Amino acid sequence: MINFDARLKRLKDRRQGTRELVLLEKGYYSWDSGDYRIRETYEKLSESPGVRYTVGAMSAVDPQSTQVSINEGNRVSDTLISMLKTNGIGATKRMQGSVALDIHIEGHSDVDMLIICEDTILVQTPKLDGSACYAPDKRPMVDIVAELRNASEQKLTTRYHQAEVNCSNSKSISLKGGSLKRKVDIVPSCWHHTHDYQNSWQERDIGVKIYHKKDHCLLGNFPFKHISRVGEKDAQYSGNLKKVIRLFKNLVADMPDYKKGKAKALTSYDLAGIAYHMDQRLNVPSYMSLALVEKAREFLSFLNSYESYRNTLKVPDDTRVIFDGKEKSEALEIIFKEVEDLAFSVFKELRPLSSVYDENVIKSKVI
Incomplete structure (x- = not known):
């Protein structure tokens, strides 16, 4: 049999952060200050622990916590995009992953942000409209996105010097600590205009190629x-x-x-x-x-x-x-x-x- 009391405690800690973390965030330093976390709907049910756990495990994380994750992802991305402009690199952002779909299970969830090269795009050929492809930058696309990755590492490491900036992951640059309220993963990439996208011109059909640092290659993805x-x-x-x-x-x-x-x-x-x-x-x-x-x-x-x-x-x-x-x-x-x-x-x-x-x-x- 499942120990639902123990599971309910872990569920609450995941969804709202531990009691000690919440107390510290609110400026209370005495552990006798009580538990300032809100009681969620599933906790208020007049049901057995197993039913409450199951309903809670299915429920979305509190919208305010989710919004903090979204705001932090946007804040870091906007700052990076602004800094990249000083290097002459145009980029845009999109959110992907569990937070974007509201299927994350932690109140303090990591947020995945695509940083996408704007100056050059990949196009699946032959183009469906019959037109020619032209790009001023003649380098292979993998080298262009590698430059975006290298510049992002340098800018983020300099800007967020009080945070832990981890550049060792092949697909992303992760930031946590310092002034950040959430861990943010920055994923350098480029657009891929597939035939499906050329047919519909709907963003849900557009492809993204993510740079893999270790293998120096681009990996296809359709997050939208x-x-x-x-x-x-x-x-x-x-x-x-x-x-x-x-x-x-x-x-x-x-x-x-x-x-x-x-x-x-x-x-x-x-x-x-x-x-x-x-x-x-x-x-x-x-x-x-x-x-x-x-x-x-x-x-x-x-x-x-x-x-x-x-x-x-x-x-x-x-x-x-x-x-x-x-x-x-x-x-x-x-x-x-x-x-x-x-x-x-x-x-x-x-x-x-x-x-x-x-x-x-x-x-x-x-x-």
Whole structure:
């Protein structure tokens, strides 16, 4: 059985920061000052600990905390773009990742900011309108974005000298500490005008090429297609897709390390893809959201049993299959067992005298 009291404490610490951190941020230095964190909706439910934990694990982080992450990402990006201009480098910004989709599970979440070269773009040829391509800068695109990366490292290290600026990651420059309220990851990149984008001229179809420092190459990415498709399906099912994604991520976060290390073979991106394919299983009323646990359990059980179907599933932007390695199938089994344990543990709270699991108890629970 799951210790839901312990999980509720970890959930609150993730969503709002530890009590000690909040006290320090508010200027209280005595640990007898009480807990100044707000009580969220899931905490106020007159329900068992398991139900409260499950509802909380599905819920979006407080909008004010999310806005702080967004503001910090924009502040660092705007400062960098302004500094790059002094080197004659034009750049723009876009946010990607979990914060952009509101599927992050931590109040103090990292924020991913693309810093995109504006002066030169990659175009998939032949251009659909038949026109020619011309760029004043004749260097290979990888060298142009490498220059953007090198200049960004120099500017950020100089500007944020009190923060920890880590330039060792191949895809991003990370900043934390100092005046920053959140960790910010800066991802140097360039636009890629694919044929899909040339057809639609919608930003959701535009490609991005991220610079990989170690290998000195560009890696393709479609972050806005991912954001658009997940957002659209979530709206179609009244917010239930994002609830399941957050649930998966919280369950992984609460695993003991020996499980978590293996479960993380399925990334946050992969977990979003798995939940994305639940489709009609996401169609439950908002006042019966506990049913999503059983729906997820059923779907993961199906995926775990049918490898041929599992191996056809693609991430929402269609760039690759989700289960592209044996370790991901092993991770799926671990996460399935975790969801199953959650379903059975909540059921025992609701029906303590029952010895046989009845899925309808969870499916019909009104909250």
